[in-house]
Amino acid sequence: MSRGRAAIILAAGQGTRMKSSLPKVLHEVGGRALLDWATATASQVGASRVVVVTGAHAPAVGEHAAKALGADAVALQDFPLGTAHAVRAAETALRDFDGDVVILYGDAPFIPAERIEEMFQRRAKRGGIAILGFEARNPFGYGRLLLASDGSVERIVEEREATDAERAVRLSNSGVYCADARVLFQLLSMVTKDNLKGEYYLTDIVALGRSAGFKTHLVMGDEADMLGVNSKVDLAAAERTFQQRRRVELMEAGVTLIDPDSVFFAHDTIVEPDVVIEPNVYFGKRVAIRRGARILAFCHIEGAEIGEGASVGPSARIRPGTKLGAGVKIGNFVELKNAHFGEKAKASHLTYVGDADIGARANLGCGTITCNYDGFDKYRTTIGDDAFIGSDTSLVAPVKVGARAYTASGSVITKDVPDGALAVARGKQREIEGWADAFRAKKQKAKETK
Numbered sequence: 001m002s003r004g005r006a007a008i009i010l011a012a013g014q015g016t017r018m019k020s021s022l023p024k025v026l027h028e029v030g031g032r033a034l035l036d037w038a039t040a041t042a043s044q045v046g047a048s049r050v051v052v053v054t055g056a057h058a059p060a061v062g063e064h065a066a067k068a069l070g071a072d073a074v075a076l077q078d079f080p081l082g083t084a085h086a087v088r089a090a091e092t093a094l095r096d097f098d099g100d101v102v103i104l105y106g107d108a109p110f111i112p113a114e115r116i117e118e119m120f121q122r123r124a125k126r127g128g129i130a131i132l133g134f135e136a137r138n139p140f141g142y143g144r145l146l147l148a149s150d151g152s153v154e155r156i157v158e159e160r161e162a163t164d165a166e167r168a169v170r171l172s173n174s175g176v177y178c179a180d181a182r183v184l185f186q187l188l189s190m191v192t193k194d195n196l197k198g199e200y201y202l203t204d205i206v207a208l209g210r211s212a213g214f215k216t217h218l219v220m221g222d223e224a225d226m227l228g229v230n231s232k233v234d235l236a237a238a239e240r241t242f243q244q245r246r247r248v249e250l251m252e253a254g255v256t257l258i259d260p261d262s263v264f265f266a267h268d269t270i271v272e273p274d275v276v277i278e279p280n281v282y283f284g285k286r287v288a289i290r291r292g293a294r295i296l297a298f299c300h301i302e303g304a305e306i307g308e309g310a311s312v313g314p315s316a317r318i319r320p321g322t323k324l325g326a327g328v329k330i331g332n333f334v335e336l337k338n339a340h341f342g343e344k345a346k347a348s349h350l351t352y353v354g355d356a357d358i359g360a361r362a363n364l365g366c367g368t369i370t371c372n373y374d375g376f377d378k379y380r381t382t383i384g385d386d387a388f389i390g391s392d393t394s395l396v397a398p399v400k401v402g403a404r405a406y407t408a409s410g411s412v413i414t415k416d417v418p419d420g421a422l423a424v425a426r427g428k429q430r431e432i433e434g435w436a437d438a439f440r441a442k443k444q445k446a447k448e449t450k
Helices: 034-044 059-069 084-089 112-128 183-187 202-211 232-252 437-450
Strands: 004-010 047-055 072-078 098-103 129-135 146-147 151-155 172-180 216-221 281-283 305-306 322-324 327-341 346-358 369-371 379-383 392-398 398-402
Touching: 004 034, 004 084, 004 112, 034 047, 034 059, 034 098, 047 059, 047 369, 059 281, 098 112, 098 183, 112 129, 112 216, 129 151, 129 202, 151 202, 151 216, 172 183, 172 202, 183 202, 202 216, 216 322, 392 398
Parallel strands: 004 047, 004 098, 047 072, 129 216, 305 322, 322 327, 327 346, 346 369, 346 379, 369 392, 379 398
Antiparallel strands: 098 172, 129 172, 146 151, 146 172
16 A cells, blocks of 8 residues: 655745745746745645645745645744754644655745655655755755765755865755655654754754664755745746746747747646747736647737637737637737637737627727726626627627627717627717818917917
């Protein structure tokens, strides 16, 4: 029988270097909070229990974790006394758990699920404690992994506690460990704060574990995956790392990015093969772009689905709740919000469509506006299949334009239009002979007398 799996995510740090009122682990990379990257990793490796350790200084972190995972998934480190003390804060929440636990960090978004799985597998076969390490180009600031003659980890020494010879070691500590839960908390109870910082170091469990007869196993990762976020500079570096990786993944999957460095994705952006994305495009959360669609330059898209073979832009804004059917054409300076377009419908330029259902093959002329808000409530506009909306038409919702119907240019449509009808709603034109010449002469005379 396979052993149960749990994860403890440390998220109680002060985050003072972020210089922000928003707690560090709630800052986003790829549109996802740093903390949520860690919880997603825990889910990917099958952790049935997740405990997020938070600090009293940042109640928003606990509220965020409780909303996502439940109130019983939050443990409070009421006073910061080091990383070992933080992990012990999760002991009560896991008192009835029997299985293996991995320690993760709320500010390290790129720890690969594959490496965590390898740690669990190593534990399953050999017992003991699995430690995730990496070879650092410049190990300054990292704890060093000191190996025994058999290649196992003998102990971990912190930078400030290390000798000159130990500082020369490039094999570095990620801080990620995997152990039997009961053994972990037993070892944590033995950790002291007899060190230069006067804190309880989590790293001490390795030497304590070996002294107690437990084996230690080194699992190697890549330095780029161990990136921790402690400042806005680090946050920007993490965003850059995510974007670069996602761009490569999508191009390798058959997506064309004309200028990859100018296109930005969210963590959950779905882009199918044969999609072409032109330069300077931004995707917010919850976007799906179906096969063969083309996103032209300078578009901003969030919370929307773009159908197969559709074309959007340039310079279009697609807001949440929008769904475009196959072959839809959305042109320049068009804004859509919570709008559903049927197959091959068009809004080619300078149009706002909010809270609307647009039928298949309907055409919305330049300057079309759905007037969907009265200052208190939103109302919906419905346009039937094959309808033609003349340029500069204002549709005052709630209103319905029937299938195959037309609206005359410049109309303000306030009543439903039957199928196949023409609606004209504008003032009658009249001409006043000579008015313009008289007006011009008057203005010119006034200008000359000044």
